[in-house]
């Protein structure tokens with residue numbers, strides 16, 4: 001076996017062990033650029049196992065890019081529900097329309113043109129160009145960086161080591177079968193050269209791997225230091241009507257969870273909310289009762305703790321029966337919130353605050369925090385029942 005990594009060894013391994021993935025063309029069959037693009041967008045920050053059913057549903061509903069471009073953003077967001085990172089869904093829709101408008105529904109083959117489309121960065125452009133069009137491009141994501149760091153024993157910590165790892169990967173891409181090589185690298189990183197306990201004994205590059213030779217395979221790559229994600233606080237308003245419907249609203253198109261439907265809430269900030277502050281921002285004047293418990297959710301850059309105030313009232317807006325909330329483009333956080341609110345309403349509220357009376361004198365409840373039910377109880381929430 002060669003002492004320097006070569007593409008033939010990896011391609012031979014890939015021919016025998018390639019994964020059977022819904023978006024992957026059979027050996028010798030020309031890949032469909034639409035399927036490659038759709039899967040690559042879905043796989044950003046998401047696992048193959050999670051993406052599989054979403055990919056199948058999207059392709060069943062919109063079998064080609066023209067069909068997807070003709071769909072409304074709301075339909076796309078709704079089918080995307082639960083996949084997270086919703087900016088991807090908005091970009092997916094915008095990209096489909098751009099490909100139809102600018103390229104008559106045919107994806108361009110050049111990475112530079114691909115990168116100019118919404119939602120397509122360096123990695124995705126390289127992956128599409130290589131897999132769909134056989135371009136000699138290195139698609140380097142975290143998996144491939146890990147393989148390169150181990151193969152060449154690169155001890156520089158990430159992210160500083162990234163340019164070197166990219167250059168090393170680019171140097172291995174063969175003239176022919178560049179698409180298979182890109183997919184082989186992905187499969188190697190996902191199934192053999194895994195983050196923990198790589199299975200070096202089964203690796204086609206075992207004989208030339210510097211990390212494996214020196215027992216460093218589990219310590220490379222040297223990770224970047226992750227800063228602690230800050231905690232933010234918010235208060236959601238679970239407003240129900242006399243017929244049991246719940247008030248919803250649409251988030252702004254730009255920003256976090258852009259365009260998604262949500263249960264109204266205060267802004268999310270680094271300071272816990274006092275009861276008076278939260279009630280002042282309620283969608284209507286009502287008797288607001290804090291529900292027990294709170295909802296926790298992790299975003300990429302922060303963690304969120306949402307307390308819930310429940311009330312009954314009328315307001316202009318989007319209303320939905322509780323049992324039909326699934327028909328709306330609710331992100332995972334909001335589904336969690338709805339489940340929590342429904343079970344907490346059954347369990348019973350903790351106390352009452354009135355939106356029309358946001359400043360209830362010297363009551364100790366006024367200074368209580370609704371982000372922590374325990375704190376709310378300590379600060380006299382029960383007194384205002």
Ligand code: SF4
Nearest residue numbers: 150193200203209217
């Ligand atoms: S030999 Fe082990 S550490 Fe080296 S590339 Fe293969 S799986 Fe990764």
